Amino acid sequence: MAKDAVRVLVTGAAGQIGYALVPMIARGVMLGPDQPVILHMLDIPPAAEALSGVKMELIDAAFPLLKGVVATTNVVEACTGVNIAVMVGGFPRKEGMERKDVMSKNVSIYKEQASALEKHAAANCKVLVVANPANTNALILKEFAPSIPAKNVTCLTRLDHNRALGQISERLNMQVSDVKNVIIWGNHSSTQYPDVNHATVTTQAGEKSVRELIANDTWLNGEFITIVQQRGAAIIKARKLSSALSAASAACDHICDWVLGTPKGTWVSMGVYSDGSYGIPAGLIYSFPVTCEKGEWSIVQGLKIDEFSRAKMDATANELIEEKSLAYSCLS
Ligand code: NAD
Numbered sequence: 166m167a168k169d170a171v172r173v174l175v176t177g178a179a180g181q182i183g184y185a186l187v188p189m190i191a192r193g194v195m196l197g198p199d200q201p202v203i204l205h206m207l208d209i210p211p212a213a214e215a216l217s218g219v220k221m222e223l224i225d226a227a228f229p230l231l232k233g234v235v236a237t238t239n240v241v242e243a244c245t246g247v248n249i250a251v252m253v254g255g256f257p258r259k260e261g262m263e264r265k266d267v268m269s270k271n272v273s274i275y276k277e278q279a280s281a282l283e284k285h286a287a288a289n290c291k292v293l294v295v296a297n298p299a300n301t302n303a304l305i306l307k308e309f310a311p312s313i314p315a316k317n318v319t320c321l322t323r324l325d326h327n328r329a330l331g332q333i334s335e336r337l338n339m340q341v342s343d344v345k346n347v348i349i350w351g352n353h354s355s356t357q358y359p360d361v362n363h364a365t366v367t368t369q370a371g372e373k374s375v376r377e378l379i380a381n382d383t384w385l386n387g388e389f390i391t392i393v394q395q396r397g398a399a400i401i402k403a404r405k406l407s408s409a410l411s412a413a414s415a416a417c418d419h420i421c422d423w424v425l426g427t428p429k430g431t432w433v434s435m436g437v438y439s440d441g442s443y444g445i446p447a448g449l450i451y452s453f454p455v456t457c458e459k460g461e462w463s464i465v466q467g468l469k470i471d472e473f474s475r476a477k478m479d480a481t482a483n484e485l486i487e488e489k490s491l492a493y494s495c496l497s
């Protein structure tokens with residue numbers, strides 16, 4: 166019997182990530198090749214015409230899994246009945262703007278959209294925040310939608326995780342699909358800590374640790390970390406636009422693993438509501454290694470943390486504490 170369609174909201178759908186993301190969702194990349202979807206696309210009035218063009222293209226692509234498209238600038242209409250919400254919409258930093266100005270615009274948007282999701286989304290709606298500052302936008306959304314379980318509100322650090330996998334596979338000249346269990350700790354910002362201490366690679370001689378195969382601590386503890394931390398900026402420099410296809414693909418990976426489960430023995434990185442694990446203060450949206458089963462994520466427990474990692478994990482936590490207080494000061 167055919168499955169019921171899942172309603173997936175994409176905010177900021179007329180933007181560049183939205184344009185890359187909606188066809189992936191409609192093709193089954195996010196929820197699987199047998200899962201029909203109804204796309205809800207939200208953008209703001211100045212982007213309404215562009216949004217209607219995206220809707221036309223979705224119809225023209227004749228995706229078999231796509232059972233309907235709602236394209237709107239009305240936040241209530243957009244949020245009504247959605248099972249999954251991918252929050253990409255936001256206010257970009259413009260020339261001359263301070264960090265606080267961008268934060269102020271975005272946390273106001275996320276506060277408003279939190280209320281709409283809380284009132285109108287389907288019960289147990291899963292939320293993924295992509296728009297920057299992703300962790301803090303997600304935290305504000307969670308705080309202003311108290312009836313949405315904290316476990317249902319996450320932010321995207323899977324792009325950073327995939328970037329780390331990509332760098333290791335390039336360095337070893339091996340398939341990226343053979344590398345696993347890197348970790349992104351903390352904020353989706355340049356303070357994030359990409360950690361390879363538990364990462365492994367499948368080789369013809371069996372599973373080997375990344376530290377054994379790349380016996381170069383100077384690179385692993387230095388350049389590798391910086392490349393991953395600065396990759397977003399490098400793409401902006403090269404494209405004059407921020408990452409879009411890789412961000413859209415990572416958003417699909419994040420939801421796919423969350424809903425359908427992570428493979429046995431593999432974890433992924435997700436920005437989730439911290440519970441004090443690994444000494445990270447509770448009440449932040451912080452990126453941890455997680456496994457997923459039956460639609461629920463769990464933080465991987467018991468990993469050994471050395472002094473080098475501890476300092477980097479705490480530094481990115483401290484940045485999130487500062488962002489949280491800045492966000493609240495913008496709302497007061
Ligand atoms: P974009 O400017 O091309 O698109 C953003 C869209 O959001 C625009 O169409 C805009 O009209 C819309 N928008 C603005 N305010 C809105 C609101 N209140 N409601 C609904 N829509 C609204 O930007 P983009 O390149 O698609 O990037 C989107 C966001 O994702 C940015 O904040 C970017 O920094 C962030 N990003 C995050 C990651 C990550 O890994 N977490 C990666 C790349 C980009």
Ligand code: LMR
Pocket residue numbers: 297324396397398400407408
């Ligand atoms: C990215 O990681 O590519 C983006 O978050 C960069 C940005 O500032 O939009």
